[in-house]
Amino acid sequence: MIRNRDALASSRDHELALDCIEAAIDAAAPxxxxxxxxxxxxxxxxxxxxxxxxxxxxxxxxxxxxxxxxxxxxxxxxxxxxxxxxxxxxxxxxxxxxxxxxxxxxxxxxxxxxxxxxxxxxxxxxxxxxxxxxxxxxxxxxxxxxxxPAGELAVSDLRETTERLLEGGVPIGEINAVRKHLxxxxxxxxxxxxxxxxxxxxxxxxxxxxxxxxxxxxxxxxxxxTFDDALAVFERYDIDPPAAVRGYLASGADGDAAExxxxxxxxxxxxxxxxxxGNATALDAARSVAADAGYEPLLLSSRLRGEAREAAKTLVAVGEECAATGNPVEPPAVLLGGGECTVSVAGEGGRGGPNQELVLSAALELDEPHVVAAVDTDGEDGSSDVAGAVADDSTATDAEDARAHLAANDAGTYLSDAGATIRTGPTGTNVNDVVVVVVPE
CATH class of the missing domain: 3.40.50.10180 (Glycerate kinase, MOFRL-like N-terminal domain)
Incomplete structure (x- = not known):
C-alpha cells in the first residue's frame, strides 16, 4: 500500500509505524x-x-x-x-x-x-x-x-468561500454549517x-x-x-466571504430564504x-498490529483537533513521559491518535497538509529516538499528493530550516527533501487522520 515503504522502513520502529498505518487504512476500506x-x-x-x-x-x-x-x-x-x-x-x-x-x-x-x-x-x-x-x-x-448552489450563487462563490474557510483553519463542523446554507x-x-x-x-x-x-x-x-450561525463563522474567524455569499446569508437571516x-x-x-x-475502526486495527508486535498499544484519542503543529507537541510530550516514567504506559509502546487537525495558512505557495505539519512539528520536539507517523486515510494530506509523513529525532537536524518551512506552511517541501513523506496514492476510503507514535524499549 505504501509505495515508498522500502525507503521509509529504516528501522524496526519505522516498520511498525508503517504497519500500523497500513492496517488502519485497510480496516477502513468501504x-x-x-x-x-x-x-x-x-x-x-x-x-x-x-x-x-x-x-x-x-x-x-x-x-x-x-x-x-x-x-x-x-x-x-x-x-x-x-x-x-x-x-x-x-x-x-x-x-x-x-x-x-x-x-x-x-x-x-x-x-x-x-x-x-x-x-x-x-x-x-x-x-x-x-x-x-x-x-x-x-x-x-x-x-x-x-x-x-443555492439562490443565484455561482460555483466560483462556493470555491472561494471554501478556500478561505480551509485556509483560515476553521473546524469542519463550522465549515459545513456555512456550506449547508449555501x-x-x-x-x-x-x-x-x-x-x-x-x-x-x-x-x-x-x-x-x-x-x-x-x-x-x-x-x-x-x-x-441557521443562517445566523453561518454568518457568525466568518465573524468568529475574521474571514471575509465573497460579496454574493455574504448577501445571500444575510437575506436568509432576514427570512428571505428558507432555513x-x-x-x-x-x-x-x-x-x-x-x-x-469511522476513525475508531482504523485505530482498532492499528492497535492490534502494535500488540501483535509485542508493543503496548495505547489509544489516546480519536478526537484530535486544533492546530496540527500544536497537537504534535502534546503527542511528543506523552511519548516522553512514557519513556521517562512508564506512564501512562510502559515502553515499548505505540501511542495512537486520530481525528482532524487544521492548519491556519500564513505562508504562500507552501506544500503539505495537517499531517505533514504535525510530523515536522513533532520532529522539531523530539529528543528521544521515537518515531512519529501521521497520514490522512484517503491518501491525500490537505491538497498535497502524499498521504502524510514519518519522522524520528534525526529528521529535523537542521532545526532552523525546519522551523522556517513550518512557519511558511511548507512542511511538505522539507519532509520531501528529507525523504520522509508517505505515498499511497488515493486509497478509496476516508476516515480522517491516523497518528502513530512508537516509543521504543
Missing part, C-alpha cells in the same frame, strides 16, 4: 465497512440491526458522494443485484458497476462538473415517491463533490427532496465524533444550524441514518 454492517436475507435488507423489506418498494435507488462512495456503492450493488433499480454517485475516481453510474468530480474545491453531476443525482431523488427506497451513501469528501442539497435538504420516500443513510465518517449532521454536510440529517429543515420536519419521519465506519 467494502469491509459495508459487509460488517449490512446484510441481505431474501427480501430483507438489514443495516446495523434495522430491517427494510424490499418487497414493499417498487424502486430501490442508490445515490451519494464522497471519496469512498464508489467502494460502498460497488459493494451494495454486489449484494442487491437486480433489486437495485438505478443509482448515481459522485466520486473522485470512476466506479466499475452495472447499475450504479459514477460521475467524477473535484475535491477539495467544488467545480462545474460537481454541480452538473449533483443536478443529475437530485433529479433521481426528486422523482422518488412513497414506494421508493433511497439508499444514500455519504463519505468524506461529499461536501465538495455534492455541490448544488446549498439546496446539504443540511437535510436531500431527505426533504426525496420525501415521501424511505431514505436510509449509510455514512462512512470522516469527522471527529462521527456526528451524522457533519458527515458530508448532512444531506439526510436534520440541521440545527434548512430542523428535526421536527415531517420529511424525516421516513429517514434513518447509520454510521457504518
Amino acid at each position: 467494502e469491509a465497512a459495508v459487509r460488517s454492517n449490512v446484510g441481505l436475507d431474501g427480501d430483507v435488507l438489514t443495516v446495523r440491526g434495522t430491517d427494510y423489506d424490499l418487497a414493499r418498494y417498487d424502486e430501490v435507488l442508490l445515490v451519494g458522494g464522497g471519496k469512498a462512495a464508489g467502494g460502498v456503492a460497488r459493494t451494495l450493488e454486489s449484494m442487491l443485484g437486480d433489486r437495485l433499480s438505478d443509482g448515481l454517485v459522485v466520486t473522485k475516481q470512476p466506479v466499475e458497476a452495472e447499475t450504479v453510474r459514477s460521475a467524477v468530480g473535484d475535491h477539495p474545491l467544488p467545480s462545474e462538473r460537481n454541480v452538473a453531476a449533483t443536478a443529475d443525482l437530485l433529479e433521481l431523488v426528486d422523482a422518488a415517491d412513497e414506494r421508493t427506497l433511497v439508499l444514500s451513501v455519504l463519505t468524506g469528501g461529499a461536501s465538495a463533490l455534492l455541490t448544488a 446549498s439546496t442539497s446539504k443540511g437535510g435538504q436531500l431527505a426533504s427532496r426525496a420525501s415521501p420516500a424511505t431514505v436510509v443513510g449509510l455514512l462512512l465518517s470522516d469527522v471527529v465524533g462521527d456526528d451524522p449532521s457533519v458527515i458530508g454536510s448532512g444531506p439526510t440529517v436534520p440541521d440545527e444550524t 434548512t429543515p430542523f428535526a421536527d420536519d415531517p420529511a424525516f419521519d421516513a429517514v434513518e441514518n447509520h454510521v457504518v465506519g
Whole structure:
C-alpha cells in the first residue's frame, strides 16, 4: 500500500509505524465497512440491526458522494443485484458497476462538473415517491463533490468561500454549517427532496465524533444550524466571504430564504441514518498490529483537533513521559491518535497538509529516538499528493530550516527533501487522520 515503504522502513520502529498505518487504512476500506454492517436475507435488507423489506418498494435507488462512495456503492450493488433499480454517485475516481453510474468530480474545491453531476443525482431523488427506497451513501469528501448552489450563487462563490474557510483553519463542523446554507442539497435538504420516500443513510465518517449532521454536510440529517450561525463563522474567524455569499446569508437571516429543515420536519419521519465506519475502526486495527508486535498499544484519542503543529507537541510530550516514567504506559509502546487537525495558512505557495505539519512539528520536539507517523486515510494530506509523513529525532537536524518551512506552511517541501513523506496514492476510503507514535524499549 505504501509505495515508498522500502525507503521509509529504516528501522524496526519505522516498520511498525508503517504497519500500523497500513492496517488502519485497510480496516477502513468501504467494502469491509459495508459487509460488517449490512446484510441481505431474501427480501430483507438489514443495516446495523434495522430491517427494510424490499418487497414493499417498487424502486430501490442508490445515490451519494464522497471519496469512498464508489467502494460502498460497488459493494451494495454486489449484494442487491437486480433489486437495485438505478443509482448515481459522485466520486473522485470512476466506479466499475452495472447499475450504479459514477460521475467524477473535484475535491477539495467544488467545480462545474460537481454541480452538473449533483443536478443529475437530485433529479433521481426528486422523482422518488412513497414506494421508493433511497439508499444514500455519504463519505468524506461529499461536501465538495455534492455541490448544488443555492439562490443565484455561482460555483466560483462556493470555491472561494471554501478556500478561505480551509485556509483560515476553521473546524469542519463550522465549515459545513456555512456550506449547508449555501446549498439546496446539504443540511437535510436531500431527505426533504426525496420525501415521501424511505431514505436510509449509510455514512462512512470522516469527522471527529462521527456526528451524522457533519458527515458530508448532512444531506439526510436534520440541521440545527441557521443562517445566523453561518454568518457568525466568518465573524468568529475574521474571514471575509465573497460579496454574493455574504448577501445571500444575510437575506436568509432576514427570512428571505428558507432555513434548512430542523428535526421536527415531517420529511424525516421516513429517514434513518447509520454510521457504518469511522476513525475508531482504523485505530482498532492499528492497535492490534502494535500488540501483535509485542508493543503496548495505547489509544489516546480519536478526537484530535486544533492546530496540527500544536497537537504534535502534546503527542511528543506523552511519548516522553512514557519513556521517562512508564506512564501512562510502559515502553515499548505505540501511542495512537486520530481525528482532524487544521492548519491556519500564513505562508504562500507552501506544500503539505495537517499531517505533514504535525510530523515536522513533532520532529522539531523530539529528543528521544521515537518515531512519529501521521497520514490522512484517503491518501491525500490537505491538497498535497502524499498521504502524510514519518519522522524520528534525526529528521529535523537542521532545526532552523525546519522551523522556517513550518512557519511558511511548507512542511511538505522539507519532509520531501528529507525523504520522509508517505505515498499511497488515493486509497478509496476516508476516515480522517491516523497518528502513530512508537516509543521504543
